[in-house]
Amino acid sequence: MASFPDSVKENEIGKAKFIGELLVPVAPFDQKSGRETWTVAFAPDGSYFAWSQGHRIVRLVPWSKCLKNFGGEGSNGAVPQRLSRQNSEGGTVVPVGEPREHTIDCGDIVWGLAFGSSVPEKQSRCVNIEWHRFKFGQDQLLLATGLNNGRIKIWDVYTGKLLLNLMDHTDIVRDLTFAPDGSLMLVSSSRDKTLRVWDLKDDGNMVKVLRGHQNWVYCSAFSPDSSVLCSVGAGKSFNVSIAHPQSNLYELHYVYLSLHNEAVSISYCSLIALVLPHPPDFSPGAHVFLWDMDKYSLIRKLEGHHNDVVSCEFSPDGALLATASYDTRVIIWDPHMGTVLMELAHLFPPPSPIFAGGANDRWVRSVAFCHDGRHIASITDDRMVRFWTIDEKSPQAIAPLTNGLCCAFSTDGSFLAAGSRDGSVHFWACPKSIASLQHLCRMALRRVMPTQQVQTLPIPPRIRSYLSYQDL
DSSP: OBSSOTTOOGGGSEEOEEEEEEOOOOSSOOOSTTOOOOOEEEOTTSSEEEEEEETTEEEEEEHHHHHHHHTOOOTTSOOOOOOEEEOTTTOOEEEOOSOOOEEEEOSSOEEEEEEEEOOTTOOOSSOOOSOOSOOOOTTOEEEEEEETTSEEEEEETTTOOEEEEEEOOSSOEEEEEEOTTSSOEEEEEETTSEEEEEEGGGTTEEEEEEEOOSSOEEEEEEOTTSSEEEEEEOOOEEEEEEEOTTSOEEEEEEEEEEEETTEEEEEEEEEEEEEOSSOOOOOOOOOEEEEETTTTEEEEEEOOOSSOEEEEEEOTTSSOEEEEETTSEEEEEETTTTEEEEEEESSBSOOOHHHHTSOOSOOEEEEEEOTTSSEEEEEETTTEEEEEETTOSSOSEEEEOTTEEEEEEOTTSSEEEEEETTSOEEEEEOOOOOOOHHHHHHHHHHTTOOHHHHTTSSSOHHHHHHHTTTTO
16 A cells, blocks of 8 residues: 555655744643644634644734744735724724734633634624624634533634633534634534534524534535535445345445544444345445535535545635545535545555545545645645645645644645644645636636536537536
8 A cells, every 4th residue: 555656756746845833832731642733723814823732722823923933924925914903892993013922721622723704794694683792893803612522612812812602512513614704603513413503793692503414523614605514524334235246145234433532443244135136336425515504404415435524625716625534535526516526545556445434544634725726735644744736636745744633724825734643733835836827717707606607608618627627
């Protein structure tokens, strides 16, 4: 088994430029367990970086300070400056200086992080009440933390002050995501098999519970226009049929994937033997769900992964969806049609469904889309970070990382941050190339036009295929 196909030599793949790291203090937290960085996040305006450094602690660091310590600058040399902000109590504008660093004790292990910013004209989707406890202005920046005890805590990024304590989940809150439209709608993904929608402009009231997953929900992501939500979760079981030569006898087997503390154990047993005229289908369970966030209804399920799906993210134009799974693959989907456009493999030769569904030594832990819409990053258990382009099925660049757990691109797409089990965060410069005018035009069109509309355009089939990303 290898990490790359025979046609690709590891020493011929580019090496991503390492720019720095953030470390955690060894004392007094010197235990190995509980130090994991389960999540990292960049503020939408690029002003802050946050990560869970283990032992209940979240660090909020001004991104400009990180770049200064690393000896680098943003893609255009500019650092976000903030001259004033509106507080959450009543709209008073108060002067502030440079963004300050904060260390927040969340009271329990932190599994999920998400930044949320407000747009004043976005009103509460649920009720029309003039009085609210919190009045979030345009300059407001919030941090949501999902905890081991099922609670969600909302913090003011500029002061480090606790604003809200949301309680309804009955198990670990594994992931959090804000709608990117500035409405401050928050979605939480939990091991209690549900997703919950919260309206922070309505003082954090819960709007809806989304049910459908049969096991843990690992992650969720909004489309850029906030109309669609993708959620991914753990696999429970699937059937395997094995044919006996020269007979119509098929043994139906049951593979059960039991999960506990991020580990998977497999029990395999023969259930029954049947005589059938045709081989039964092998169909893995669907662990990728797409939701209509206007009606809070299920749109479709995407089938293709053979193991837990643990990470997902939309491309900036909303035309592509990337999902990462323990089955050694990242799949690029057309979310509008529900079809597979591309697979990024991390193990060669490609494993069988049985091997992919178990402890295969190449679990893909996280996937992230770059802001340019062309680059993708993945974190895998083979101690490697891979940078991909949507034009190639082999990595453009790689970097070493032991026990990586999560990753996220900076707001401008210039850097990748990756968290590990020891509580540290590592940063690399994203391999960049000038995007073609064709790709930029495609992204501009796909931001406002789904695949179904593209396919009806009176244009040559080749251009229609390119606009639909069917050339991947």
